[in-house]
Amino acid sequence: IEGRVDAAWGRWVRPWTLAAWVFLTIGIALGSWWAYYELGWGGFWFWDPVENASFMPWLFAAALLHSAIVVEKRESLKNWTILLAIFAFGYSIMGTFIVRSGVLTSVHAFANDPDRGVFILIILGVFMGGALTLFSVRASELESKGVFSYVSRESALVMNNILLAVSSFVVFVGTIWPLVAELFFDRKLSVGAPFFNLAFTPFMIA
Incomplete structure (x- = not known):
């Protein structure tokens, strides 16, 4: 909000992001373990x-x-870091919407409530709209001071960022495509492992 994004901000945000990422990693790992060993899927x-x-x-x-x-x-x-923070949180809310609204068929979905789904969608729209609007207003004030060469640790981190962001977009498209196909093309279909393995694996290899 204040437009202060500097080295101190980077040091401050990293442990909080790491904590959230670690807990999410543990949750995903435990969910996978539960599906394999407890449910026998x-x-x-x-x-x-x-x-x-x-x-x-x-x-x-x-x-x-x-x-x-x-x-x-x-x-x-x-600017890129702020955008990543916005989309990381936005995708978390969208995940809640997918789980609770029932718009997509899933063996993991529980307590589907379309009314609650609409409420979550409104929260997502308000947050993403507000955050992106504020970002567009303040982006010009966030000047980058440091310069690094094309062959450096920082350049490798940039490439890593691009691969992760594009990978997430690929997963997003595959996830919502059944909904898009039903709404706009009146077709019921499912996007499963063959698509994701084919589209996602090259990014992981890279």
């Missing part, structure tokens, strides 16, 4: 919409952790 990960809803903010939070390092060390990538 025969696998740890199925690219289910609810699984994806937890995975997308995990990817953005991982990118945010790396980007905050560049802010702290070089005071660069300020």
